Amino acid sequence: xxxxxxxxxxxxxxxxxxxxxxxxxxxxxxxxxxxxxxxxxxxxxxxxxxxxxxxxxxxxxxxxxxxxxxxxxxxxxxxxxxxxxxxxxxxxxxxxxxxxxxxxxxxxxxxxxxxxxxxxxxxxxxxxxxxxxxxxxxxxxxxxxxxxxxxxxxxxxxxxxxxxxxxxxxxxxxxxxxxxxxxxxxxxxxxxxxxxxxxxxxxxxxxxxxxxxxxxxxxxxxxxxxxxxxxxxxxxxxxxxxxxxxxxxxxxxxxxxxxxxxxxxxxxxxxxxxxxxxxxxxxxxxxxxxxxxxxxxxxxxxxxxxxxxxxxxxxxxxxxxxxxxxxxxxxxxxxxxx
Amino acid sequence: xxxxxxxxxxxxxxxxxxxxxxxxxxxxxxxxxxxxxxxxxxxxxxxxxxxxxxxxxxxxxxxxxxxxxxxxxxxxxxxxxxxxxxxxxxxxxxxxxxxxxxxxxxxxxxxxxxxxxxxxxxxxxxxxxxxxxxxxxxxxxxxxxxxxxxxxxxxxxxxxxxxxxxxxxxxxxxxxxxxxxxxxxxxxxxxxxxxxxxxxxxxxxxxxxxxxxxxxxxxxxxxxxxxxxxxxxxxxxxxxxxxxxxxxxxxxxxxxxxxxxxxxxxxxxxxxxxxxxxxxxxxxxxxxxxxxxxxxxxxxxxxxxxxxxxxxxxxxxxxx
Numbered sequence: 001x002x003x004x005x006x007x008x009x010x011x012x013x014x015x016x017x018x019x020x021x022x023x024x025x026x027x028x029x030x031x032x033x034x035x036x037x038x039x040x041x042x043x044x045x046x047x048x049x050x051x052x053x054x055x056x057x058x059x060x061x062x063x064x065x066x067x068x069x070x071x072x073x074x075x076x077x078x079x080x081x082x083x084x085x086x087x088x089x090x091x092x093x094x095x096x097x098x099x100x101x102x103x104x105x106x107x108x109x110x111x112x113x114x115x116x117x118x119x120x121x122x123x124x125x126x127x128x129x130x131x132x133x134x135x136x137x138x139x140x141x142x143x144x145x146x147x148x149x150x151x152x153x154x155x156x157x158x159x160x161x162x163x164x165x166x167x168x169x170x171x172x173x174x175x176x177x178x179x180x181x182x183x184x185x186x187x188x189x190x191x192x193x194x195x196x197x198x199x200x201x202x203x204x205x206x207x208x209x210x211x212x213x214x215x216x217x218x219x220x221x222x223x224x225x226x227x228x229x230x231x232x233x234x235x236x237x238x239x240x241x242x243x244x245x246x247x248x249x250x251x252x253x254x255x256x257x258x259x260x261x262x263x264x265x266x267x268x269x270x271x272x273x274x275x276x277x278x279x280x281x282x283x284x285x286x287x288x289x290x291x292x293x294x295x296x297x298x299x300x301x302x303x304x305x306x307x308x309x310x311x312x313x314x315x316x317x318x319x320x321x322x323x324x325x326x327x328x329x330x331x332x333x334x335x336x337x338x
Numbered sequence: 339x340x341x342x343x344x345x346x347x348x349x350x351x352x353x354x355x356x357x358x359x360x361x362x363x364x365x366x367x368x369x370x371x372x373x374x375x376x377x378x379x380x381x382x383x384x385x386x387x388x389x390x391x392x393x394x395x396x397x398x399x400x401x402x403x404x405x406x407x408x409x410x411x412x413x414x415x416x417x418x419x420x421x422x423x424x425x426x427x428x429x430x431x432x433x434x435x436x437x438x439x440x441x442x443x444x445x446x447x448x449x450x451x452x453x454x455x456x457x458x459x460x461x462x463x464x465x466x467x468x469x470x471x472x473x474x475x476x477x478x479x480x481x482x483x484x485x486x487x488x489x490x491x492x493x494x495x496x497x498x499x500x501x502x503x504x505x506x507x508x509x510x511x512x513x514x515x516x517x518x519x520x521x522x523x524x525x526x527x528x529x530x531x532x533x534x535x536x537x538x539x540x541x542x543x544x545x546x547x548x549x550x551x552x553x554x555x556x557x558x559x560x561x562x563x564x565x566x567x568x569x570x571x572x573x574x575x576x577x578x579x580x581x582x583x584x585x586x587x588x589x590x591x592x593x594x595x596x597x598x599x600x601x602x603x604x605x606x607x608x609x610x611x612x613x614x615x616x617x618x619x620x621x622x623x624x625x626x627x628x629x630x631x632x633x634x635x636x637x638x639x640x641x642x643x644x645x646x647x648x649x650x651x652x653x654x655x656x657x658x
Binding site: 067069072073075076077078080081082084085086087088089090099100101102103104105106107109110114168 | 369371372376377380381383384387476477478479570573574575576577578580581582583584585618621622625626628634635
């Protein structure tokens with residue numbers, strides 16, 4: 001037994017040596033995740049993906065450890081204190097999903113000054129010394145109109161479902177949608193409601209505005225609201241328009257049902273919660289000495305008519321469609337941003 | 339001597355300091371790296387705004403009131419500091435003074451209409467938050483350079499021929515504690531102010547205006563709230579309307595941890611500062627122990643209950 005273990009160990013060493021010096025450099029490094037919030041399905045999926053990918057990376061000897069730390073409440077001061085404690089614990093890199101783009105800059109600067117690599121994603125920080133893997137929310141809005149223009153060259157009336165009022169993400173996606181509508185002038189946004197990224201709220205909001213609307217050809221969304229919109233149209237007895245989905249399990253399930261029943265066609269777009277693992281690999285690459293631009297953009301996870309089944313099968317009930325990123329994906333993202 | 343050390347009075351006043359010392363030792367044991375200038379600086383940095391907010395809360399508690407709006411108020415002053423104070427210093431200072439005046443007005447209102455302070459301040463917390471969001475709709479702004487310079491100040495002085503460099507937060511906390519202690523515990527008007535909490539009728543019979551006392555205490559709370567907000571942006575370098583939401587409960591817990599009581603004008607400025615430090619360090623300690631975030635708030639509460647249970651035990655011994 002002992003002998004066998006030794007053999008395996010020896011083989012492992014051999015393998016590591018064979019795979020080149022690029023991996024050996026970070027085997028002693030520690031990377032921490034500082035996360036500000038864990039209260040919705042997206043964040044839960046993000047933490048799960050992080051755990052899955054990093055524990056494999058630790059087992060493979062790529063990094064020494066990569067624990068995740070979440071603050072109990074979504075509070076700037078708490079996360080700043082958490083980052084300071086991570087500095088003290090001697091991590092080599094800190095990956096951050098930040099509670100505020102600006103108010104953590106003090107703590108982030110301290111981390112940089114202590115020689116720590118800081119990579120922010122999703123909730124990015126503006127401190128210049130940190131790396132950013134940002135979501136291009138504007139494009140996420142405008143590609144919906146691009147898709148509509150392809151499907152309906154003649155255009156028509158469009159209903160917009162927005163997110164939570166006053167949140168930066170909502171403003172950005174909506175700005176993208178309106179820019180798209182300007183570009184494809186055959187589309188007219190006849191109404192906007194706030195669905196708060198939740199199916200029940202969206203259903204109520206859409207049901208409330210529907211009686212005042214002319215025929216609606218399409219519904220543009222921000223994710224987490226497509227299923228509710230479909231239910232509202234059904235309840236009102238109106239024909240189901242083309243509804244853009246947001247990768248949620250209930251949305252994809254509904255889409256699949258419609259597709260099987262009457263060949264319903266649409267598309268679905270959102271950010272994969274696995275983007276945290278992309279940030280992990282980027283941090284590992286920086287520690288490895290790779291040259292990485294400070295600003296990168298997260299690729300969207302887009303689901304189309306032909307890969308719907310495959311994505312639906314991989315999505316947990318009540319969850320969000322997800323992909324976990326690999327080292328090669330990170331290298332590709334880095335190369336694309338240069 | 340032994341009798342004095344075991345007396346409930348001494349034990350009660352020593353309890354905040356002792357709990358802080360035990361917590362510090364536990365931290366140094368689990369994370370030796372923390373035992374350095376750099377480490378103490380990092381861990382204790384956020385105690386400065388919390389200590390100031392705790393002192394603000396202490397002023398209110400002294401006159402038997404409770405302030406449920408200090409967190410959003412600190413958030414508002416932080417937003418003013420990162421926007422108006424930076425772009426238009428005169429206007430910014432006036433806005434901050436208006437905030438303090440508003441606090442004094444609240445004190446007058448509570449006394450004049452005999453309103454429960456909990457209800458008034460709870461209502462005001464939404465007002466402060468609303469104004470903060472109006473001033474700074476999305477997180478951002480920049481802290482004035484001079485505030486950042488103060489918060490990044492390195493203190494050095496000579497002691498027995500050695501250069502002593504105390505971590506700035508420790509130095510600042512000591513100054514806050516000493517200044518407030520001298521003002522509230524040692525001055526004659528301070529005695530009147532505390533007496534207004536202990537026996538308001540006696541104080542007003544003696545010819546002191548309760549209205550004036552309440553306004554003074556609320557204005558002082560407003561002043562320290564402003565200082566807390568400014569010191570906070572000195573650390574974070576930018577503001578967010580929600581930056582200090584948790585300070586409301588932190589400040590109350592800090593005062594109580596430091597030996598204060600909810601009624602009776604029984605407070606301790608030094609204790610309140612130590613209480614604020616204990617609370618912040620408890621958070622660090624739990625992160626060092628790698629306690630899952632789901633349990634952290636509970637564990638923090640557990641530490642609080644433990645200290646308060648010890649105090650209840652001392653009080654019980656005294657009563658017997």
